[in-house]
Amino acid sequence: MSSNNDKITNKHTVWHDPTVFRADREALNKHKSAIVWFTGLSAAGKSTLAHALEDKLHKRSIHTFVLDGDNIRQGLCKDLGFSDADREENIRRIGEVSKLLLDAGVFVMTAFISPFKKDRKIARDLVTHGDFIEIYCKASLETCEKRDPKGLYKKARAGEIPEFTGISSPYEEPESPELVIETDKKDVEQCVAQVINYLEEKKII
Amino acid sequence: MSSNNDKITNKHTVWHDPTVFRADREALNKHKSAIVWFTGLSAAGKSTLAHALEDKLHKRSIHTFVLDGDNIRQGLCKDLGFSDADREENIRRIGEVSKLLLDAGVFVMTAFISPFKKDRKIARDLVTHGDFIEIYCKASLETCEKRDPKGLYKKARAGEIPEFTGISSPYEEPESPELVIETDKKDVEQCVAQVINYLEEKKII
Numbered sequence: 001m002s003s004n005n006d007k008i009t010n011k012h013t014v015w016h017d018p019t020v021f022r023a024d025r026e027a028l029n030k031h032k033s034a035i036v037w038f039t040g041l042s043a044a045g046k047s048t049l050a051h052a053l054e055d056k057l058h059k060r061s062i063h064t065f066v067l068d069g070d071n072i073r074q075g076l077c078k079d080l081g082f083s084d085a086d087r088e089e090n091i092r093r094i095g096e097v098s099k100l101l102l103d104a105g106v107f108v109m110t111a112f113i114s115p116f117k118k119d120r121k122i123a124r125d126l127v128t129h130g131d132f133i134e135i136y137c138k139a140s141l142e143t144c145e146k147r148d149p150k151g152l153y154k155k156a157r158a159g160e161i162p163e164f165t166g167i168s169s170p171y172e173e174p175e176s177p178e179l180v181i182e183t184d185k186k187d188v189e190q191c192v193a194q195v196i197n198y199l200e201e202k203k204i205i
Numbered sequence: 206m207s208s209n210n211d212k213i214t215n216k217h218t219v220w221h222d223p224t225v226f227r228a229d230r231e232a233l234n235k236h237k238s239a240i241v242w243f244t245g246l247s248a249a250g251k252s253t254l255a256h257a258l259e260d261k262l263h264k265r266s267i268h269t270f271v272l273d274g275d276n277i278r279q280g281l282c283k284d285l286g287f288s289d290a291d292r293e294e295n296i297r298r299i300g301e302v303s304k305l306l307l308d309a310g311v312f313v314m315t316a317f318i319s320p321f322k323k324d325r326k327i328a329r330d331l332v333t334h335g336d337f338i339e340i341y342c343k344a345s346l347e348t349c350e351k352r353d354p355k356g357l358y359k360k361a362r363a364g365e366i367p368e369f370t371g372i373s374s375p376y377e378e379p380e381s382p383e384l385v386i387e388t389d390k391k392d393v394e395q396c397v398a399q400v401i402n403y404l405e406e407k408k409i410i
Contacts, residue, residue: 018271020256054225063233093281100276
C-alpha cells in the first residue's frame, strides 16, 4: 500500500495519490454530505424518524444511508455486548463508519441510544464542525416505556436485561444538541418537517 | 429503536419500516454498487490501482470510495495490531464496512494485504454472489521488496516488524479470484484497463 505521500516511479509503476475527494463526490451528488446523529431513549423514535427522514430526502435525490441497530449490531459490532466499555466501542465504531460514509459523500443518519455524553463527543470530534448534527429525540421515560415496541422495558423491569438505559443505566441528555425534537408531542410528519426545516435553514440540503 | 418488523401506532407516533433500499440508491446513482477487493503483498500496487481505478470511475459519474490503510488503520481499526487475531478482526470489520457501503449504493474498493484465505472468504460471504470481486494484485516478493516504498521490507528483514507478510508471515494466494493482475508486468494504466474491461464484460459498470 502506498500512503498519500508516496510518489515513486519505476519501470512499470507510478504510485498514485488519491485524486477523488469528498468535495468531488459532493459535486457528483449535487448535495453536501453530513452526519445526522439521533440520540434518545429506546422507543423515543430515533429509527422511525431516521427512516422517515431518509424517505423524504431520497425523494429529493439525496444520497442517504441509515445506520441503526439492524445493520450494525448484527454486523460490524456483533462482537460487542452492552457493558459500558462495549457501548463505548460500539459508538466509537459507528462514529468512524459515519465519518467514512461522510467522506464517501453520503448523507448519513444514525439511530442509536448513544446514552453517554463523552461517547457522542468522540463521534462529534471525529469530523469537522458543522458536519455533525446531533438531534435529541426527547420523549419521557413514561412514554417510551408505554410504547415499548419490543417489550424491552418490560424485560428490563423484570431484571432480564442488565444495564438498560433509563432503567438500570443512565441516559445523559445532550446539553447543546443542534436540535431537540419532542417526539412524544408531535407526529412523525411534524418531526421530519422540523429536521428538514433545520437542514434547509443551515443550507445543508 | 424499532426493528424492521415493528409497526406500532399510538396517538402520536407511527413506526416506519425502512422505505429506501439498495436498489433505490442504485437507481438514483444510475449504476450498480459492488465491492472490488484488492489483495496482494505489501507494495504490490493495491492502493495505487484502487485510486487510479477510482479516478477513472469517478469521471464516469460512478459513486466511488476506497478503503485502505490510510482511512482504516487510523480510525475504525486503530485499536488493532498485527497479530493473526487482530488481522482477522481487521479484515472482518473492513468486510462489514464494505457491505454497508455496498448497501449505501457505493462502488467500493478495498486495498489491504488481506493475506489469509479464510478472512477473505468471511468478507466474500457477507454479501451476495456477484457483489464481491476479488482481484489478486500479483507481484513477486522480489519486486515488492525492491519497490519497498515505505521501507517496510527493509525493517522486516532487520527484524523490526514482526509477522510481516511475505517475510515472517504467509501470504495465501487466492485460488479462484475474479481477476489476477500481474502488477509487476504492466503499468498502472494497463492494470486499470484490465479491471475496467472485466467490470464492463460482467456488466457491473
